[in-house]
Amino acid sequence: MADQLPDSTDAAHTADRSNKPSLSLHVPEPKYRPGDTADFSHIDIGEAGGMPRPDEASDPAQMTDFAYGLVRVLGEDNQAHGAWNPKLPGDTLRKMLGYMALVRAFDERMFRGQRQGKTSFYMKCTGEEATSVAAGMALASDDMVFPSYRQQGILIARDYPLVDMINQIYSNKADKLKGRQLPIMYSARDYNFFSISGNLATQLPQAVGWAMASAIKNDSRIAATWVGEGSTAEGDFHSACTFATVYNAPVILNVINNQWAISSFSGFAGAERTTFAARALGYGLAGLRVDGNDALAVFAAQQWAANRARSNSGPTLIEYFTYRAEGHSTSDDPSGYRSAQEREEWPLGDPITRLKDHLIAIGEWDEDRQAAMDKECAERVKAATKEAEKNGILGHGLHHPFRTMFEDVFEDLPWHLQEQAAQAIREREIKWPDSHPKDGAGK
Amino acid sequence: MSDSQTRTGPSAAAASSEENPERRLNMIDAINDALDIMLARDSDVIVMGEDVGYFGGVFRATAGLQEKHGKTRVFDTPISECGIIGVAVGMGAYGLRPVPEIQFADYIYPGLDQLVSEAARLRYRSATEFIAPMTVRSPFGGGIFGGQTHSQSPEAMFTHVSGLKTVIPATPYDAKGLLIASIEDNDPVIFFEPKRIYNGPFSGFYDKPVEPWKKHKDSVVPEGYYRIELGKARHVTQGDALTVLAYGTMVHVAEAVCADKGIKADILDLRTLVPLDIEAIEASVEKTGRCLIVHEATRTSGFGAELSALVTERCFYHLEAPVERVTGFDTPYPHSLEWAYFPGPVRIGEAIDKILKD
Ligand SMILES: Cc1ncc(C[n+]2csc(CCOP(=O)(O)OP(=O)(O)O)c2C)c(N)n1
Numbered sequence: 166m167a168d169q170l171p172d173s174t175d176a177a178h179t180a181d182r183s184n185k186p187s188l189s190l191h192v193p194e195p196k197y198r199p200g201d202t203a204d205f206s207h208i209d210i211g212e213a214g215g216m217p218r219p220d221e222a223s224d225p226a227q228m229t230d231f232a233y234g235l236v237r238v239l240g241e242d243n244q245a246h247g248a249w250n251p252k253l254p255g256d257t258l259r260k261m262l263g264y265m266a267l268v269r270a271f272d273e274r275m276f277r278g279q280r281q282g283k284t285s286f287y288m289k290c291t292g293e294e295a296t297s298v299a300a301g302m303a304l305a306s307d308d309m310v311f312p313s314y315r316q317q318g319i320l321i322a323r324d325y326p327l328v329d330m331i332n333q334i335y336s337n338k339a340d341k342l343k344g345r346q347l348p349i350m351y352s353a354r355d356y357n358f359f360s361i362s363g364n365l366a367t368q369l370p371q372a373v374g375w376a377m378a379s380a381i382k383n384d385s386r387i388a389a390t391w392v393g394e395g396s397t398a399e400g401d402f403h404s405a406c407t408f409a410t411v412y413n414a415p416v417i418l419n420v421i422n423n424q425w426a427i428s429s430f431s432g433f434a435g436a437e438r439t440t441f442a443a444r445a446l447g448y449g450l451a452g453l454r455v456d457g458n459d460a461l462a463v464f465a466a467q468q469w470a471a472n473r474a475r476s477n478s479g480p481t482l483i484e485y486f487t488y489r490a491e492g493h494s495t496s497d498d499p500s501g502y503r504s505a506q507e508r509e510e511w512p513l514g515d516p517i518t519r520l521k522d523h524l525i526a527i528g529e530w531d532e533d534r535q536a537a538m539d540k541e542c543a544e545r546v547k548a549a550t551k552e553a554e555k556n557g558i559l560g561h562g563l564h565h566p567f568r569t570m571f572e573d574v575f576e577d578l579p580w581h582l583q584e585q586a587a588q589a590i591r592e593r594e595i596k597w598p599d600s601h602p603k604d605g606a607g608k
Numbered sequence: 609m610s611d612s613q614t615r616t617g618p619s620a621a622a623a624s625s626e627e628n629p630e631r632r633l634n635m636i637d638a639i640n641d642a643l644d645i646m647l648a649r650d651s652d653v654i655v656m657g658e659d660v661g662y663f664g665g666v667f668r669a670t671a672g673l674q675e676k677h678g679k680t681r682v683f684d685t686p687i688s689e690c691g692i693i694g695v696a697v698g699m700g701a702y703g704l705r706p707v708p709e710i711q712f713a714d715y716i717y718p719g720l721d722q723l724v725s726e727a728a729r730l731r732y733r734s735a736t737e738f739i740a741p742m743t744v745r746s747p748f749g750g751g752i753f754g755g756q757t758h759s760q761s762p763e764a765m766f767t768h769v770s771g772l773k774t775v776i777p778a779t780p781y782d783a784k785g786l787l788i789a790s791i792e793d794n795d796p797v798i799f800f801e802p803k804r805i806y807n808g809p810f811s812g813f814y815d816k817p818v819e820p821w822k823k824h825k826d827s828v829v830p831e832g833y834y835r836i837e838l839g840k841a842r843h844v845t846q847g848d849a850l851t852v853l854a855y856g857t858m859v860h861v862a863e864a865v866c867a868d869k870g871i872k873a874d875i876l877d878l879r880t881l882v883p884l885d886i887e888a889i890e891a892s893v894e895k896t897g898r899c900l901i902v903h904e905a906t907r908t909s910g911f912g913a914e915l916s917a918l919v920t921e922r923c924f925y926h927l928e929a930p931v932e933r934v935t936g937f938d939t940p941y942p943h944s945l946e947w948a949y950f951p952g953p954v955r956i957g958e959a960i961d962k963i964l965k966d
C-alpha cells in the first residue's frame with residue numbers, strides 16, 4: 166500500500182539545496198516540568214502605574230504598546246498607582262474583596278463535595294477570581310455576558326443565589342437546568358448570563374452577534390465574553406474578531422491567559438511568539454494586556470472597554486495575564502505535567518491577597534475583619550450546601566422526572582419523543598418500582 | 609463469513625503474535641500498544657492532538673509515546689480541531705500517515721469541514737493524485753456522567769459521508785488489531801473508542817461493580833504486530849434464536865442481557881460500520897430469521913436505520929418478525945438521567961421479548 170503514496174522527494178524539478186541545512190520542526194516546550202525549580206524572572210511585568218491610559222475612543226493603530234505592555238495598578242507597596250487607578254470607594258473595594266473571597270470559599274467546598282461523591286465534576290478558578298469578579302463589576306448588570314466554564318465569579322458578583330448554583334452542581338430536583346448539564350455549566354438569563362457550552366470558544370461569535378443585535382436595535386447594552394488562552398486557537402476566535410471589527414460591534418473579548426490549557430502551556434496557543442492581546446492588532450481591534458491578578462487593573466481595563474463599546478467607539482480585546490493556581494478540573498492532576506513550584510513563584514501574586522493588602526494599606530480594612538469575612542464566606546457556603554442537599558445530590562434519586570428528559574428538545578413534543586418518553590417511564594417502572602428508594606421524583 | 613475471519617477468542621491471532629500469549633491489557637493499553645508498534649514500524653506515522661504529547665492524553669492512550677519516539681513524532685497541538693484535521697490532510701499530502709486524536713468525539717465538529725469536504729473527498733476529486741491516509745482516534749459514547757458534551761455517539765454523521773471509513777472496537781484485542789489496520793489503510797478512518805469500556809467491559813447493569821478487562825477473554829493481547837481486516841464482523845456468540853447487530857459498548861450489554869435471559873443469540877460485533885460486513889449479517893439473519901439492532905446513539909437517522917434497511921432489503925423472505933432497533937433517545941445526553949437515557953438491559957430485554965413473541 167505504501168507504493169500508492171505520493172512521494173514528494175521524486176519531484177522532477179528539485180532545486181539543488183545541498184548547501185542548506187535541512188528543515189526541522191519546532192515543537193514548543195514549557196520552561197518547567199515536574200520537579201524543576203520554577204523561575205519567572207524572564208517575565209517582564211513592568212511597573213504598577215507605568216502605562217498611560219489612552220482615550221477610550223483611541224484608534225487601535227495608535228495603541229500597539231498596550232498589546233505588549235502590562236496594565237498594572239497595585240504596586241509592591243500595596244498602593245494604587247497611575248492613570249488606570251479606577252479610584253473606587255472603600256465600600257466598592259470591600260465588596261469586590263468579599264465576592265472574590267466568596268468565590269474561593271465556594272470553589273473549596275464544591276471541589277470537596279465532588280471528592281465526597283456528591284457530584285461528577287467541578288472546576289475551580291483559584292487565582293483567577295479577579296478576572297471574573299472585578300471585570301463583572303465593571304459592567305452594568307444588564308450587559309450580557311457570554312462566559313466560559315471558569316467565570317463563576319460573574320454569577321457570584323451578580324448576586325446569583327449560591328443555592329441555585331449548588332442545585333445545578335448536584336443535578337438535583339431543584340436544578341433550574343433540569344439536571345441536563347454537566348456541573349458548573351450554568352445558565353442564568355435573569356442575570357444576563359448566557360448558557361455555558363462545553364464546546365470551547367463557541368461563545369465568542371455569539372457574544373459578537375448579541376452585541377450586533379443590540380446595535381441593530383439602537384439599544385445601550387453591550388456584550389462581554391470570556392475565553393481561555395488555549396481556546397483562542399479555535400476558529401471561532403478568528404470569526405469573532407473579524408465580525409467584531411467589521412461591524413464595530415459593542416463587545417469586549419476577554420482572553421484569560423492563565424498559562425495552561427489542561428496539560429498544554431500557552432506556547433501551544435502561540436504565546437512563544439507574541440501576546441494574546443497582540444492578536445487584536447491584525448484585526449484592527451483595540452488590544453489591552455492587563456495584570457489579571459490585580460483586581461483594580463482588571464476593573465479599570467474592563468471599564469475602559471465598556472465605555473468604548475457603549476459610545477460606539479469599537480470592540481476591545483483584553484488579555485488578562487494570570488495563573489491557573491490549581492488543576493484544570495476535578496479530573497486533572499497537574500503534578501503530572503508542570504512544576505508544583507510555579508504557583509508560589511508566580512510574579513503577580515494572588516488577587517485576593519493583593520486587594521486585601523491594598524485595603525489594609527489605605528486604612529479601609531484589617532486582618533481581623535478579613536478573618537471574620539473568610540469565616541462568614543465559609544458559613545454562607547456551608548448553609549447553602551445544606552439547603553441544596555435537601556434537594557438531593559447526583560445519583561441519589563432526587564432528580565427531575567423522566568419526562569423532562571424529552572422536553573425542550575423542541576418547543577413541542579413530536580410523536581417520536583412522546584413515544585420515547587412513554588418508553589422511558591415504562592422502563593422506570595420496571596427498573597425502579599415505586600417502593601425503590603432510588604426514585605424520589607416519580608414520573 | 610469464513611472461519612479465518614470469524615473470531616470467537618484470541619487464539620485466532622496467535623499465529624501472528626510473538627511470545628507471551630497470555631498478556632492481558634485494558635483497551636487503553638491495547639491502543640497505546642498499537643500506536644507504539646506503528647510509530648516504530650513506520651517512520652511516516654505521526655501521533656498528535658490536544659494533551660497527547662508530554663502528558664500522554666487525558667485518557668492516557670498516548671502515555672510514554674513522546675518520550676519513546678520523540679517530540680516530532682508525538683506532539684501536543686493547539687486547541688483547534690479544524691487545525692488538527694486540516695494539518696493531517698496536509699501531512700497526508702506530503703506522504704505521512706497521521707493519527708490525530710480528537711479529545712472527545714463531542715469536540716470533532718469544528719473539524720467537520722476538513723473531514724467531510726476535504727479528507728473524505730481528496731482521493732476522488734484529485735483522481736488519486738492525493739490521498740488522506742489519516743486515522744482520527746476519538747473517545748465516544750456515554751456512561752461516565754460526562755453530560756451532553758462528553759457522551760455523544762456521532763458515528764452516523766460519518767458513515768453518511770462518502771469516503772470515510774468508520775471503525776469501532778469492542779475489546780482490547782480488537783482495538784489493537786483494528787487500529788493497526790486503520791493506520792495502514794490509505795483512506796481516512798474515523799476510529800471511535802467506546803470510553804465506557806476503556807477499563808473494563810460493561811454489562812449495562814450500572815449498579816453492579818465494574819469488571820476489569822483482565823477477567824475477560826478478549827483482553828489477551830498478543831505482543832507485536834497483528835492486524836484485523838477492516839470490514840469484518842466478529843461473532844460474539846453463536847445461536848439460532850435471533851441475530852443481534854451491535855458495536856462498541858453495546859456488544860457487551862447485549863451479550864449480558866442474552867446471557868441473563870438464557871437466550872442463544874447470534875451476536876455480531878460489527879467492528880467496522882463502513883465498509884460493513886454484509887455477508888456476515890446476511891448469513892446470520894438467514895439462519896435466525898429475527899434481527900435486533902442495538903446502538904447507543906440517538907435513533908433518528910442513526911446507523912441502526914441503515915442496518916434495518918439493509919436487512920429488510922436483503923433478507924426479507926427470511927424474516928419471521930419485524931426488525932427491531934434499540935437505541936438512545938432522540939435527546940441530548942442528559943447528565944442526571946444518564947441511566948434512564950442509556951439503552952440498557954430493560955430496553956434491550958423488551959425488544960428481544962417482542963422479536964421472539966411469535
Ligand atoms: C471544542 C473543544 N475541544 C476540546 C475540548 C476539551 N477541553 C476542555 S477545556 C480544555 C482546555 C482549555 O484551556 P483554556 O482555553 O486555556 O481555558 P482554561 O481551562 O485554562 O480556563 C480542553 C482542551 C473542549 N471542551 N471543546
Ligand SMILES: [Mg+2]
Pocket residue numbers: 393394395421422423424425426427489
Ligand atoms: Mg488556560
